[in-house]
Amino acid sequence: MTVTHMYADKPTALYRLYDSNGVLLYLGISRFPKARLREHENNQPWWHLVARNTVEWHKDRTAARDTEIRATKQEKPLYDKEWRHSQHDPEGGYDDTADRHMVRETLTARINDGSYSVGTVLGTGAVSRELGVARTTVSRIFHLLASEEKTLRRLHHGRYEVISSAN
Structure with a gap:
């Protein structure tokens, strides 16, 4: 497989x-x-x-990509979008519906009881970190509470201020 990429001839990591x-x-x-990994976070x-994660280096992007393709087929990562035949999740994605519900309920309760x-x-x-969910899940709920419920106001990237309770 030929890879056209600005780092095609540079050492490239395969991470798990x-x-x-x-x-x-x-x-x-x-x-x-x-x-x-920070982008994923x-x-x-x-x-x-x-x-945990592992990192293995390959001589160039083509070698890393070839290994990635083989590893994806053999190891079947649970949330890899290139491999969609997981017995756990045929769509290859994590459903954070329950996490979003819990975050919304927790934040709303804490705002309403004065904890926030x-x-x-x-x-x-x-x-x-406090609630044990992904940052992107919390970000979605912050955005919702700011845009629809008007209990939060966006200050800057990743920071919101409580401006009123939902009561």
């Missing part, structure tokens, strides 16, 4: 992400795996399930 039971959640390739609803009073600044990272 596992949950606490050793289940392979995802695998991918990147020239800059630390940065790529910010964008993937399954990120909170990641307990008017003026409190909330961050997606801190709330996601």
Whole structure:
């Protein structure tokens, strides 16, 4: 397979992400795996399930991509969009519906009972760690509470201020 990419001739990493039971959640390739993992942390609803990762380097992007294709077929990562035949999730995606519901209910209750009073600044990272869900899930609910319920106001990336209770 020929790869046309600006880093095609540079060493490229194949990384794997596992949950606490050793289940392979995802695998991918990147020239800059630390940065790529940060992107996953910010964008993937399954990120909170990641307990460990491995990184193996290949001589170039073509070698890494060939290995990725073989590994995806053999190892069947749970949330990899290129492999959609998982017995656990035929669509290859993590359904964060229950997580979103829990975050919304928890935040609304804390705003209404005064635990998060008017003026409190909330961050997606801190709330996601506290509630044990992905940052992207919290971000969706913050956006909802700001745009529809008007209980939060967006300050800047990942930060919202409580402006009123839902009562």
